[in-house]
Amino acid sequence: MSLKDQITEDMKSAMRAKEAAKLGTIRLITAAMKQKEVDERVDLTDAMVLAIIEKMIKQRKDSIAQFEAGGRQDLADIEKAELLILSAYMPAGLSDAEIQAAVASAVVETGAAGPQDMGKLMAALKPKLAGRADMAVVSVLVKAALAPR
Structure with missing residues (x-):
């Protein structure tokens, strides 16, 4: 079964179980998927769906940080649930x-030798690690690996 x-x-199961919070979040995912399908006129693959969800996760993390900094724990809790x-x-x-x-x-x-090869190295790593690793952490590790010794 595909991710979509x-x-x-x-x-459907969230509708039957009347889980409003879960249903709302899943509807956000499906809306984002439909938007991408319409905009790009493609059928989504699992990798594309994962990219959409990964973007949504990043947005939630940013929102949580902003809400907590602003003293809005009630909104931060909603974002954490999503x-x-x-x-x-x-x-x-x-x-x-x-x-x-x-x-x-x-x-x-890739035969990467220095910092100038970071883009080439990240391009090679992104398809392998997408959705399974935080690319910001990967970027730090790549910089460390390419740093002159």
Whole structure:
């Protein structure tokens, strides 16, 4: 079953169970998916759906930080609940050791020698790690791997 189909089934079960919070979050996902399909005139693959969900997760994390800084814990709690629902659709994350191993193997594969090769290295890593690792963390590890010694 594709991720898109799973999300549709989860929406139906949330409707039946009258889980309003879960249903609202899943409807946000389906709206974002339909928007992308209409804008780009494509059928979404699992990788595209994961990218949409990953973007939504990033937005929720930013919102939580802003709400907590502004003293609006009530709104931060709502965002945290949505974040949990969104995170359930993401594949299992990689450990730091696994990310470091992927960076090391990508350095060897691409022949990256210095900071000027960071773009090439990130382009090689993004498809492998998308949805499974925070790309900001990967970026820091890539910079460290390419730093002159």
